[in-house]
Amino acid sequence: MVKMKRNVPIIIRKLNILLKRLPFNQPKRKEVDEYLARQMAGLRGEQSMDYFYRYLPQEKIEFLHNIRILHQEYYFQMDTLIITPNFILILEIKNIAGHIYFDNLYSQVIRLHDGKKESFDDPIQQVERQAFHLSEILKIKKVPFIPIETLVVITNPKTLVESAPGHTDAVNRVIKSADLKKKFDLLTKKHTKVILSKMEIKKVNRLLNKLHTPYNPDVCSLFHIDKNELIKGAFCPDCEDIILHRTKRSWYCTNCDQHFKKAHINALIDYALLISTKITNNEFKDFLNLPTGSISYHLLHSLNLPITGTTKDRTYLLNSLLDE
Structure with missing residues (x-):
């Protein structure tokens, strides 16, 4: 069993209530609905990973989900963090449908879906930034130096994933959900030195949970909705x-x-x-x-x-x- 329960983010709870109390003719309603749909797709992608986490060595590792920490005046958020004795693994989880293409020339992901072509920020760079901030936090808190690895996980099994020729980062660090155990085993063979004891892993877990601040915005302000309009x-x-x-x-x-x-x-x-x-x-x-x-x-x-x-x-x- 995964050791940390994943709660439904409060932003999803708020958006559902906002939609319930917004008049049907309110101009922002469609925007709120689309934003909620993206949040729900992300949550379903993260929840789908629980099946594959079962194949990791549960007795040796700790899981953290949706940890959001303030560093250098900004927050960074990690979808899933796996703390092992030898390394820390950050997973950036993407529930994206269609045909996606990792373009390292312009640091973007291009998606073709239902005849529509669009560009997204490169999740490989996104998770690299998360690793940088996490390493700085651990250094500040005097946690023994431990390697931090990153992966981008595409959870939709029907998604076609391709990358630009020579894009080694995409080849090495973008995986489908089912490949998690194989990649985890390779990382375990790569990092053979034990850095954290079982007690120290739990200590890091508690530290990061203590630093965690959930994303909890005022959703009316977020969408510029007058609260007097609410039903x-x-x-x-x-x-x-x-x-x-x-x-x-x-x-x-x-x-x-x-x-x-x-x-x-x-x-x-x-x-x-x-x-x-x-x-x-x-x-x-x-x-x-x-x-x-x-x-x-x-x-x-x-x-x-x-x-x-x-x-x-x-x-x-x-x-x-x-x-x-």
């Missing part, structure tokens, strides 16, 4: 796109004729992810389309959320809802 209210958990009505003691869906007692909690989670992790009684009343402040106060108060401020300017903190 307000509590959504039906079953119908998904239906706004519920508040009855005396619950939320009612006119579409499926069901009552829900805690639908406002999901709405608060949406608010925390899209707008703010702090909310006042009036803001809650407005976002849930509640008729009176007393109803909003009762619902908020019943959640036992941490609060700041006095009774008059009380603010409820929503972070705890995101951990549930």
Whole structure:
């Protein structure tokens, strides 16, 4: 089993909620949808690698996924990091369909797919930069010098991969998923000196996790969307796109004729992810389309959320809802 659980990135969670609360005629909706599709394709590519990780020596190595670290005023992110006793391996994972061509003359990848030709940044250089920053971080943290190897992994088995004549970097460092074990074994034969003990590997793992900062942008700002445009209210958990009505003691869906007692909690989670992790009684009343402040106060108060401020300017903190 792979030793570190891969969580769904919070950016994907936020984008799904943003699409749910964007009006269908909002001009940015298509852009958000396409961005989410790219994020999901990347995640599926990374998840597909779990099958091939099984063939690596699990008892000797540690895996880290989507580690993002600040260095020289910018963040660098590694899809998968494999720490072994002899070397560290960074995998840049690409779930790309079609026919791709690695062009070293202009440091680009050219893709032909569905009759469309387009250019991408060279992932070989991308992962080389990651290796540079990682080596600098390890040096700063006084980790014993250990070789860092890099690979670009194409996860779509139907993708046709070609490279320019003489492009040795592409030949040596671009692989399909199924070739990971073979390449790993070659790297193990290349690096025979043991640098890190089992305890030191775990120490490096903890260090990098401690330095990790997830990519967690304000998605409304990212797409220049006014937060006042977001659809307000509590959504039906079953119908998904239906706004519920508040009855005396619950939320009612006119579409499926069901009552829900805690639908406002999901709405608060949406608010925390899209707008703010702090909310006042009036803001809650407005976002849930509640008729009176007393109803909003009762619902908020019943959640036992941490609060700041006095009774008059009380603010409820929503972070705890995101951990549930």
